Amino acid sequence: MTGRAGTESVEIAERVAVEQARGGDPDAYAVLVRMHLAGAYRAAMLFGPGPDAEDVVQTAFLKAYQALPRFEAGAAFRPWLMRIVINEAKNAARSADRRRAATVRLAGLDARPRSVDPIDSALSDDRRGELLAAVRTLPTSQQRVIACRFFLDLDERETAAALGLPVGTVKSRLHRALRRLRTRLQPGDGGHT
Amino acid sequence: MSDDLLTRELHELGRTMPLAPADTDALTQRVLARLDEARREPAGSVATASPARTRRRRSVAALAVGVLIALLLTPPVRAAVADWFGVIIQSGPPAEEATVPGVAPGLNLDEARSLVEFEPVLPASLGRPDGIDVSPDRQVLSMSWTVDGHTVRLDQFDGSFAPLFLKRGEAEVILLNGRPAAWFNGPHELTALNEYGIEFGAPPRPAGPTLIWEHDDVTLRLEGTDRNRAVEIALELLGTG
Numbered sequence: 152m153t154g155r156a157g158t159e160s161v162e163i164a165e166r167v168a169v170e171q172a173r174g175g176d177p178d179a180y181a182v183l184v185r186m187h188l189a190g191a192y193r194a195a196m197l198f199g200p201g202p203d204a205e206d207v208v209q210t211a212f213l214k215a216y217q218a219l220p221r222f223e224a225g226a227a228f229r230p231w232l233m234r235i236v237i238n239e240a241k242n243a244a245r246s247a248d249r250r251r252a253a254t255v256r257l258a259g260l261d262a263r264p265r266s267v268d269p270i271d272s273a274l275s276d277d278r279r280g281e282l283l284a285a286v287r288t289l290p291t292s293q294q295r296v297i298a299c300r301f302f303l304d305l306d307e308r309e310t311a312a313a314l315g316l317p318v319g320t321v322k323s324r325l326h327r328a329l330r331r332l333r334t335r336l337q338p339g340d341g342g343h344t
Numbered sequence: 345m346s347d348d349l350l351t352r353e354l355h356e357l358g359r360t361m362p363l364a365p366a367d368t369d370a371l372t373q374r375v376l377a378r379l380d381e382a383r384r385e386p387a388g389s390v391a392t393a394s395p396a397r398t399r400r401r402r403s404v405a406a407l408a409v410g411v412l413i414a415l416l417l418t419p420p421v422r423a424a425v426a427d428w429f430g431v432i433i434q435s436g437p438p439a440e441e442a443t444v445p446g447v448a449p450g451l452n453l454d455e456a457r458s459l460v461e462f463e464p465v466l467p468a469s470l471g472r473p474d475g476i477d478v479s480p481d482r483q484v485l486s487m488s489w490t491v492d493g494h495t496v497r498l499d500q501f502d503g504s505f506a507p508l509f510l511k512r513g514e515a516e517v518i519l520l521n522g523r524p525a526a527w528f529n530g531p532h533e534l535t536a537l538n539e540y541g542i543e544f545g546a547p548p549r550p551a552g553p554t555l556i557w558e559h560d561d562v563t564l565r566l567e568g569t570d571r572n573r574a575v576e577i578a579l580e581l582l583g584t585g
Contacts, residue, residue: 177383184375192371193363205371212375213382245482274356282357291461301351302358333350 161186169228173219180219184212187229190303191236194313197298199240207243211236230305230312237313285335293328296321444495444552444568447475447488460485462502462562465581470496488568496568498577518555520578525557527571557582 165186171179188208195207215235222231274282286297299310300321307325311318365371457464459478464485466473473487488497516527528551554567555574559582566574 177379180379181376184379185372188368188372188375189364192365192368193361196363205365205374208365208371209375209378213378216379216382274353274360278353279357279360282353286354286357297354301354302361302363304355304358329350332354336350 165228166225169219169222170224172216173222173224180216183228183232187232190229191232194233194236194303195240197240197302198237198295199243203243204240207236207240211239214239227309227312230309233299233303233305233309233313234315281336282332285332288335289328289331293324293331296324297328300325444488444497446490446495447473447477447486447497449475451476451478456485456487460500460502462500463560464500465559465562465564467498467577467580469577469580491569494568496566499565499567501563501565518575520557520575521582523558525555525575525578527574528554528556529571 165183168179168182168186172183191208191211192204195204195211199207211232215232218235222228286294289297295314296310299305299313300307303313305313307321308318310316310325311321314321316324451459453464453466453476456476456478459482461482466487470489470491473489476485476487478485483502485500486497488495490496516529518525518527551567553570553574554565555569555571555578556563556565557578558564564578564581566577569577
């Protein structure tokens, strides 16, 4: 799991902060920024050109603030914010890669996986490299769903909201992506039993 | 390998990807400073948050969370995610006169395809298009033909339309292979909105009779034919024509 704030009290605090921020309270919005900065940065790294991630995050939080009056009270804030971050990141990727748009893809997947102390991870460096290489071979639309579902830790509904797709589309893309990955990958020896 | 093992491995992969900011606190301060700046002067110079302001903000933020948890008895408003995700195509009051704008020759299909992130379709029965183009935001691919002196135009949007719009407009719902499509018989004002209610693609314009349907996560919009021909073309593109 990726640092997802999941407890009920946090969710309630978030909902209230959203309500107050919608009412124009900048301090309540600062609460939301702190809650979601790490997740927004991950999304910016995954969906945009890495070096611009900080800019993407700043712009996305600004746009989200400006769009708050149109945010529906009671809706889930995180996927809504993710949608704004992802769109911003995609725009940044497009301008960085203007003439090679056919290859617009998840730039974050090009980052070399950090070497991890075997004690900290159930996956070996080799296995992580294999998994990442297999994910990179998926069509971009499937990579996006995989990225939201597993690397941003969104559930299917949230993934649908973050990508602006119907839930059924997310389910079918996820299913196809996993099936493809399964046929492409030998079972890992990554410490799972 | 089982999905379960694979999904655990993917979660684990995500957990160990190097995707954290170098300095979270510093980035948070920059985000907040930029918001402050935008609030005070829309096009001003970059202001940095003073330590006093930061301390104040932290304490107020903590207070906000504390006080607001106490309000948890307020029943949450049901999330209506479907109301804000997806492309909404909204039909407004009838427009007076609609002319179907042709697409200027510029790109060939391969070039246009390389600019968008979906696989565009081409109805073979209409022949070679007069022009193909992609909107500056690369969300809409358009092509047009001249048929018996009239322009026929096909726009392909990256995204799905929310069923919501069917209730708002003067649309007739048609089933194409069991999936809903919308037929706008009369002239109407058509605007494509994204989830923030911001227009995208082309500016709004009066549109004539139009069929809208979905195919492989792409929304297609065909303008300039009568209803029967539109349905024929849609079925052709759906692979059952």
